[in-house]
Amino acid sequence: MNPIESVVTQIQGLSSSATDVSVLNTYLKQAEESLYTESTRLLPFLDHLDPSIHSLGYLYILDACTSGPISKEQAKTLVLIFARFITSCVADQIRLASDKFISVCKRFKDQVMLLEAPMQGVAPMLSAVRKLQSSSAHLTALHPDFLQLCLLSKCYRTGFSVLEEDIFEVDQPRDLFLYCYYGGMVCIGQKRFQKALELLHNVVTAPMSSINAIAVEAYKKYILVSLIHRGQFSANLPKYASSAAQRNLRNFCQPYIELVNSYTTGKIAELETYVQTNREMFGSDNNLGLVKQVVSSMYKRNIQILTQTYLTLSLQDIANTVQLNSSKEAEMHVLQMIQDGEIYATINQRDGMVRFLEDTEQYKTCEMIENIDSSIQRIMELSKKLTTIDEQMSCDPLYLAKAGRERQRFDFDDFDTAPQKFNI
């Protein structure tokens, strides 16, 4: 019998129970070599297998037959096979060979990109991510690829659904960097600036021994988003950021730091000329869109400052102080901001006056109480998690070994059983 055929029969026979599948896994590992040598003739055999039943075997064969170079014509048919497999395979089976699954999915992503149809990849990649995850807090190697496809196909909403889950377990730092960077961009696309800031902040402050390109790009976006969302930016990184980041990031992003400086002067004209003169540089960084948002956010910021100082103000005065061209334009800005809930105000069109109101939220409604309650629950859960991790850490042999080594010699005082305060 043809060796491939025997492999296929083995797969067909050993795919029902969990024990069978693990036997199959060891068998397939041994047969891997021969599969690779036959890689060109494997494709027809896939028809004999059902991806929803023979997932593991299907995975091995698919991996083997796509290991060589693939032309664009082949890619078209392969993409369909990939997609069908990823969506219908059984999670338990493919997790036995997660490395294979990851490389198959990455190959799938490459094919989709080759065909310039990233949209086709979004849904299969999402289910791939879900199948590979051991829990929702687990960051898989596929997360960044999935988010990249979302970005390319502008499916921000789908991407955002993944970002809403908090990630705690990370396999590879690089995955986290990319995940947070792409995730930040997805959130920017969804205008969820708070979340975007959080993700980009994670990249910038992540422990790193040397500076990397992802962190530099993330820092640029972090500066811009911080200006858009908060209207300010402090160039000092928090203490916990790595020293590599503290020392070098600013130097890589000098034009952006200068943008911050000209933003903080509060003068629109100055900011606009600065942006104009550095237009090409921002464009080559693919940040021109964000920079434009920074400029328009300045109008908002200035109007918001006015709400704190004025009770009523004519549209003309607003236009003058915020440096808009006409009262009509000022009206549009104010209207937009009222709609977005950024300010509380009413416009009196007859007199051309705007009346600024206080925040109407009284913190008395049921929804607010529920909101607060859910916040409390969330934080309680979080602090529970913190305690468990602390406990784990204090029992971790690796950590204890390191801590012990650092404290070279034990002082005699350490063995002193009497409490300190009794030592007079």
Place this chain on the structure above:
Amino acid sequence: MEADDEIYANGGDGPSRNRPIISGEQLDIEAYAGLYTGRTKITRLLFISDHCDNPQMQLEALRMAYDEIKKGENTQLFREVVQKIDGRLGPNYGMDSAWCETVDRRAEQRKERLENELNAYRTNLIKESIRMGYNDFGDFYYAHGALGDAFKSYVRTRDYCTTSKHIIHMCMSAILVSIEMGQFTHVTSYVSKAEQTPEALDPTTIAKLRCAAGLAHLEAKKYKLAARKFLEVTPELGNSYTEVIAPQDVATYGGLCALASFERTELKNKVIDNLNFRNFLELVPEVRELIHDFYSSHYASCLDYLGNLKANLLLDVHLHDHVETLYDQIRNKALIQYTHPFVSVDLNMMANAFKTSVAGLEKELEALITDNQIQARIDSHNKILYARHADQRNATFQRVLQTGSEFDRDVRAMLLRANLIKHEYNLRASRKL
């Protein structure tokens, strides 16, 4: 002293008090110069001639400086002044090379003599004489305008001081020279050194030290500290420190710094009810009046006085750099105080009180509100300023929610970082194995 009162007497007492004071009214240079002695007189005159755009005053100041220098021995300064006069004051105020030469020759001889004396003292190791020798050197350099050398000589006497009186003498000389040099950090350190030897301090010296400390703080832009120092100056000062400061200056510097930096209660307790300081204020009625106007909320008249004083204050060697800042701070203080007691303020009336336009006032208030110095909002339509009382309950809710979400965010980020560090550590450990 009668003449002294004239200096700032552009408002005067009695019926002329409410007469509008012409801001350009000239400083009576002669009376002003009469307040000072020694080098500061010359410095101040030269400062006026440099910073005044009235040629008549300039020449007047230069003429007096010329006369004053002629009394001393500073030929370097003499040449500079002659150059500045540039023959504009006629042949009597030209270059006097004969004088210069004799002075220089005499200085040369004297220096030689002093050196010989000092060497003799040093070989004999008589402490007191060495101290005197250095001190003479200091005096000699000071008279000839070599301030750096003078300072060094004075400081050198320190090693040979045997009594606390000597230490005080050394400190005072060092302070004098440092003020002339504009080295106010030295001033501060020597003031504190002098204050550490309290047994030899008489009231006049204490007053002098306070003045010097005040000047140092003023130069360092620490107006509140400067005000406190000037306010502590006792009337014993009199005219004893005219080589540095006149009692009128104590009143002006102290008064303005206090206005700019003190709270209302402190102003009342430390300035208005301060008997010592009142004596000084009597010398400069304008400053007294403007402080009282400020305290009794007559801002228009207070600002009027300030406006009139400004031109002359700008000609003061020490205050010159600080006039604008002090004035801004006083004005802001006045605006804040004006709005403080009211729930609503009519901007028209307020603008009247501050002698400004409503639009200008709005801008000033806007800046103060943005700076969170005034808690109020402007009704620009009806031109009314409403005080704003923050809703504690809502603010608390807001803050709690914000803190909560910040904590949430920080903890999650921290866990993530901890995880990465752990990963990295594991990686390194496994690589080692």
